Amino acid sequence: PLAKIAARCMTGKSLPDQGVAGEITPAFYSVKEAVFPFIKFPGVDTVLGPEMKSTGEVMGIGNGFGEAFGKSQEAALWPVPDDGRVLFSLRREDQQQAVQVAQYFIDAGFQILATEGTARVFGLAGIELSRVNKMVEGRPHVVDMIKNNEFSIIINTISGRKSLEDSYTIRREALQHKIAYYTTLAAAKAAVEAHRHRDSVGVNKLQDLHEAIRSGSSS
DSSP: OHHHHHHHHHTTOOTGGGTOOSOOOOSSEEEEEEEOOGGGSTTOOSSOOSSOOOSEEEEEEESSHHHHHHHHHHHTTOOOOSSSEEEEEOOHHHHTTTHHHHHHHHHTTOEEEEOHHHHHHHHHTTOOOEEOBOGGGOSSBHHHHHHTTOOSEEEEOOOSHHHHHHTHHHHHHHHHTTOEEEOSHHHHHHHHHHHHTGGGOOOOOHHHHHHHHHHTSOO
């Protein structure tokens, strides 16, 4: 109970007085996810800034990171889809690093679609995909496809103010259609881990988790 321990420290009760010594390293993973009510506020961008926008928090606990992250997304009501079509529209710095992410989704049975720059890099790496138009490249474009529910996952990383503004409509439409949407490569990789471990999800009892911490053994 870190908050209780910290509060007692502030009143002058030391860690040794509270029987606290050393660092506690649980044998399981915990992932906290913030819950954002963007859907209730038309016009608000889903990209986070320094201001606080969350209205609550949820947590997923699992034997590994993938299980814990997947549970956190389920609890936040944005689960990682089991299958479907993945759209990649990435800033130049992320395109090469995202090849492994795309390959995982192909191996898992997803179809890959990408905007021009990303499609070029993926194609050179041997990724099978279909190219889609950006909004400025003519119709049907990516927003039309979002409105038609043609994607189950969107991975869209941005670079600079112009890119941020250009992709605003994509983010809003993805939100309206409840499409899993990731704006960083780290989040996309986390989604991969969640999907990879989706068949090994278990239920933990709080008492067992506490006992695991006390005994230092895995639950």
